[in-house]
Structures are given as structure tokens and as C-alpha cells.
Amino acid sequence: MLLESQKENLKNKHRSQLQTLNELSVRLQELIKSENIYSETLKIIQSRFAYYDISLWTVDETGMATLQAHDGAYENFFSPGFQLKDEGIMGHVIRTKKAYLSNDISQDPNFTALKLPIKTKSELCVPVFSSSGEVLATLNVESLEHNAFGEDDLSVMESIGAQVSLALTNAKLYREVNQFNRQLQKVVEDKTQELRAANERILQQQKLLQKENRALKTIVSRSNPSREIIGQSTAILSMLSMVDKIAPARVSVLIQGESGTGKELIAHRIHTKS
Numbered sequence: 445m446l447l448e449s450q451k452e453n454l455k456n457k458h459r460s461q462l463q464t465l466n467e468l469s470v471r472l473q474e475l476i477k478s479e480n481i482y483s484e485t486l487k488i489i490q491s492r493f494a495y496y497d498i499s500l501w502t503v504d505e506t507g508m509a510t511l512q513a514h515d516g517a518y519e520n521f522f523s524p525g526f527q528l529k530d531e532g533i534m535g536h537v538i539r540t541k542k543a544y545l546s547n548d549i550s551q552d553p554n555f556t557a558l559k560l561p562i563k564t565k566s567e568l569c570v571p572v573f574s575s576s577g578e579v580l581a582t583l584n585v586e587s588l589e590h591n592a593f594g595e596d597d598l599s600v601m602e603s604i605g606a607q608v609s610l611a612l613t614n615a616k617l618y619r620e621v622n623q624f625n626r627q628l629q630k631v632v633e634d635k636t637q638e639l640r641a642a643n644e645r646i647l648q649q650q651k652l653l654q655k656e657n658r659a660l661k662t663i664v665s666r667s668n669p670s671r672e673i674i675g676q677s678t679a680i681l682s683m684l685s686m687v688d689k690i691a692p693a694r695v696s697v698l699i700q701g702e703s704g705t706g707k708e709l710i711a712h713r714i715h716t717k718s
Contacts, residue, residue: 448647
């Protein structure tokens, strides 16, 4: 039968565990864009657990576990990037895809100290699953005390693992979307540069054609001098007025005059204004 003090301690523990889950749920949504999602996640968990060592490992498709963040006893032995495969309780969890609780590792065949001067007495390890059901990561907590963890701790860590799974999946999708956007932006920029270069070539071609057109007009102008009648006398103006009136009419016109008086010029004017 539990004493009142034990009941109170248990109540406080459950309250702390719920606070951890609530805080983790909120913080993990903020960490999706973070480059330090592993260490930030671990900071939230370690603030709520009494531990000798706590770590978060990612697991690839071959079962290789890579240390991403940790704090505690192994600080002087392992650094982020350290890898293990099929080792100890973590290896057992990866193979079986099931959480594991050992409150006396001295009697546990799955535990291995890796020949390190480690004083672990209890260990709790839970898998973090991907959306396809594969082990994406593991959360490991070790203690200096025997019987340090209970079934409620296991349940809480499994709940944390589920939230971490969602966060890591979302963070991966966010990185993939960002990478796709960067690639798309580069393609757009490259195509924009190509279009600008093509437009510049078209403008240069237009300028060249305009220059050639002006040159051709000059050549034509020189080879075909002006055939306009020039003059301001009353006789000239009267004659031009008559020509301009006749030109639009559907009639035959007979132009008479001595040679050199400008009959061809009058015929040209009638033709151009007809």
C-alpha cells in the first residue's frame, strides 16, 4: 500500500511527465525549421528525466545508428557522428522494433558497456518510427540507480518518441521542399538569364536590320533622285492644282509640250496621286 508521501511523489512525477509531453509538443512544432532539431529535442527531454546519460540516435536503412545528440556519462567518449550497429540494448530495439526497459543491466544479456568505464544500472530505450513503420531513430536514457524507470516512464518515452517521429518527418519534408524550391529557383534564374540573352540578341539583330534598312533606303534614294516638280510661280502652282484634281479621276490624260518642259514629271505626279 502506497504511503501518502509516495502518492504525492507519484502525482508530481505524472504531472511533470505531462508537462514534458505538452512542452515537447509545442516546441517540436517550432523546431521544424531548426538546424539543431536533435539537440533541441534532447534538451526538452533531459530537463524532465533524472539520468546518467541521455542520447538520441538516428538509424539508417541498414540498421546503422548514428549519434546525433547526447548528454551525460558518454560525453568524454562519444561525439555526434559516432556510429554503432547491432550493439547492446539499442541494437536489440532496432532489430525488434520494440521499446525496452532494463532496471538491472548487470543481469541483462542485451546490455553492453562497449568496454567503457560506465556505471549504468538501468536503461530505457524506445524506437522512433518513420511513417512507413521503420525505425527512424532511438531515444536512450540510462541511470545510476537500479529500478530507476517504471512502466509509466516507458509509456511517456513512447509518447515522446511518437512526437519526435512526427517532428523529424516534418523536418525532413521541410528540408526536401526547401531543397526543391532552391533547385526550382536556380532553374528559373538560369532560364531568365537565357531569355535575357536571347532578347539581347534579338535587339541587336533589330538594330542591325534597322541599320541595313537605312543603308538600303540611302542607296535607293541615291539611285532614284527626286522627281518632284519644284516651283512657286503662279503658272506652276496653277498647273499643279489642275494635275492634283485630275489625278483621282478615271480619265485619260494627254500631256503636250516641248521637250524638256517637264512632261514626265507631270505624268509621275498624276501616277503617284491617282
